[in-house]
Amino acid sequence: MRILLVEDEMMLADAVRDHLLAAGEAVDHSASVVDAEIMLRGTNYDVLLLDLNLPDGKGLDLLRDLRRKGSATPCIILTAQDQISDRIEGLNAGADDYLVKPFDLNELSARLAAVSRRYSGNPNPFVELDVGVEVDLAGRSVLRDGVQVDLTSREWALFDQMVKRPGQTLSKRQLEEALYEFGAEIESNTVEVYVSRLRRKLGKEVIKTVRGVGYRVEG
Amino acid sequence: MRILLVEDEMMLADAVRDHLLAAGEAVDHSASVVDAEIMLRGTNYDVLLLDLNLPDGKGLDLLRDLRRKGSATPCIILTAQDQISDRIEGLNAGADDYLVKPFDLNELSARLAAVSRRYSGNPNPFVELDVGVEVDLAGRSVLRDGVQVDLTSREWALFDQMVKRPGQTLSKRQLEEALYEFGAEIESNTVEVYVSRLRRKLGKEVIKTVRGVGYRVEG
DNA sequence: GCGTTCCTGACAGCAAACTGAAAAAGACAG
DNA sequence: CTGTCTTTTTCAGTTTGCTGTCAGGAACGC
Numbered sequence: 001m002r003i004l005l006v007e008d009e010m011m012l013a014d015a016v017r018d019h020l021l022a023a024g025e026a027v028d029h030s031a032s033v034v035d036a037e038i039m040l041r042g043t044n045y046d047v048l049l050l051d052l053n054l055p056d057g058k059g060l061d062l063l064r065d066l067r068r069k070g071s072a073t074p075c076i077i078l079t080a081q082d083q084i085s086d087r088i089e090g091l092n093a094g095a096d097d098y099l100v101k102p103f104d105l106n107e108l109s110a111r112l113a114a115v116s117r118r119y120s121g122n123p124n125p126f127v128e129l130d131v132g133v134e135v136d137l138a139g140r141s142v143l144r145d146g147v148q149v150d151l152t153s154r155e156w157a158l159f160d161q162m163v164k165r166p167g168q169t170l171s172k173r174q175l176e177e178a179l180y181e182f183g184a185e186i187e188s189n190t191v192e193v194y195v196s197r198l199r200r201k202l203g204k205e206v207i208k209t210v211r212g213v214g215y216r217v218e219g
Numbered sequence: 220m221r222i223l224l225v226e227d228e229m230m231l232a233d234a235v236r237d238h239l240l241a242a243g244e245a246v247d248h249s250a251s252v253v254d255a256e257i258m259l260r261g262t263n264y265d266v267l268l269l270d271l272n273l274p275d276g277k278g279l280d281l282l283r284d285l286r287r288k289g290s291a292t293p294c295i296i297l298t299a300q301d302q303i304s305d306r307i308e309g310l311n312a313g314a315d316d317y318l319v320k321p322f323d324l325n326e327l328s329a330r331l332a333a334v335s336r337r338y339s340g341n342p343n344p345f346v347e348l349d350v351g352v353e354v355d356l357a358g359r360s361v362l363r364d365g366v367q368v369d370l371t372s373r374e375w376a377l378f379d380q381m382v383k384r385p386g387q388t389l390s391k392r393q394l395e396e397a398l399y400e401f402g403a404e405i406e407s408n409t410v411e412v413y414v415s416r417l418r419r420k421l422g423k424e425v426i427k428t429v430r431g432v433g434y435r436v437e438g
Numbered sequence: 439g440c441g442t443t444c445c446t447g448a449c450a451g452c453a454a455a456c457t458g459a460a461a462a463a464g465a466c467a468g
Numbered sequence: 469c470t471g472t473c474t475t476t477t478t479c480a481g482t483t484t485g486c487t488g489t490c491a492g493g494a495a496c497g498c
Contacts, residue, residue, distance in 0.1 A: 154476070167355075167358065167367060168357075168358035168359070168360055169359045188478055188479080189455080189456090189477095189478085189479090190476080190477065192457085193456090193457080195456085196455090196458095208369070209455070210372075211454065211455075211484090211485070211486065212371070212372040212454070213359065213372055216360070371485090371486055372486085373488095406489095407489055408489085409488065411443095412445085412446075412488080413487095415444090415446055415447095416446090419446090428443095428444070430442095430443070430496070430497080431442095431443075431497095
């Protein structure tokens with residue numbers, strides 16, 4: 001398992017790395033956000049271990065950014081005892097779990113195992129729509145007639161929501177919430193535009209319009 | 220929406236209940252785990268609001284138990300500021316979201332809406348009429364002989380009303396009110412027209428005419 | 439039979455949705 | 469930083485198809 005550890009306290013970082021290396025994991029280490037960004041660009045990690053309290057920027061922004069770009073890499077955040085709000089925000093920003101410093105190294109292993117299990121052991125990540133479109137929800141990829149189609153992050157955010165509820169009509173309101181942070185209202189026809197683009201990429205029949213309500217993909 | 224609130228701090232419980240009742244939700248309250256178990260046996264709730272720190276047992280066990288029995292009822296857990304591990308465990312045990320006490324009542328509403336929307340999907344209340352028609356009230360979808368049928372919003376508004384009261388005859392007056400806001404008089408035969416359209420889409424037998432009174436769908 | 443109630447095809451008006459294009463914002467390499 | 473390329477958002481012109489209305493005919497109760 002490839003693990004990226006983002007942590008600036010060297011003592012802790014070393015301890016963690018040693019422990020994980022001893023357990024047979026591949027660990028890369030970066031001590032800053034910029035550093036981490038570079039490493040993330042170069043490699044596909046299986047898990048991200050992220051300290052939120054870094055010198056050169058919020059680790060949280062790093063995570064949020066990743067998620068916005070569509071990465072689904074599992075992430076465990078590390079925070080100090082007294083920074084509760086960070087922890088909450090972290091989970092909201094897309095973290096999968098967190099550990100409070102100081103933590104037991106065995107607990108770290110356990111959580112790592114849990115997180116990666118959750119991601120690999122998924123029963124049925126492949127959804128097949130009867131219009132020649134296959135979707136890998138976990139892997140974030142779409143095939144049309146067997147050919148891979150690239151979706152931008154917004155396109156995916158929308159499509160993901162709809163595919164997860166096939167046969168059901170989703171209101172524009174609901175779909176907007178998939179696109180933007182909770183309350184954030186948008187005053188134009190963004191959803192329509194993205195539906196239009198998705199249709200161009202995936203075919204007209206994939207997304208049905210339910211006039212006056214929203215959209216739907218068939219079961 | 221039927222909500223079960225499991226909370227032993229009376230002041231908080233009352234505040235929550237008042238707020239939700241004011242928002243038009245149906246709230247039941249229980250102050251202990253045993254109590255909650257009894258209520259859960261009797262009623263199908265749409266959302267469970269669960270305090271983890273209860274006098275007579277772990278709220279967590281209640282949740283885990285529910286999940287083990289296959290219930291997918293969305294659950295939001297309520298925890299105190301300093302019980303972080305509970306929160307993680309809660310999410311692992313099958314909770315859908317959490318709120319840290321003290322929380323803003325409006326945030327509670329927002330999360331409730333989000334969670335129930337998210338879940339208005341999977342385990343759906345499917346109504347099955349014995350004429351080859353299935354209706355997913357939450358997902359706004361109708362199947363005729365297994366085939367998805369598109370309804371316009373007016374058509375749905377009407378049908379929705381009738382399906383919710385199977386076997387009951389609804390007057391045209393009542394049905395008009397489903398179509399238009401409150402008193403808004405309409406001077407033509409709109410209801411008849413829509414019944415006609417629904418029959419064409421769903422089959423003649425779905426909606427029965429009760430001459431001089433109104434319409435009815437069979438249970 | 440008669441009167442009443444209900445059904446249904448047709449249609450014009452209009453709000454909702456679609457879509458191409460362009461501006462704005464962001465990502466990235468040099 | 470600069471220029472280039474991609475993605476996101478906005479806007480406006482066009483298209484689509486829902487809606488309410490009406491009218492002629494069918495069904496019903498008596």
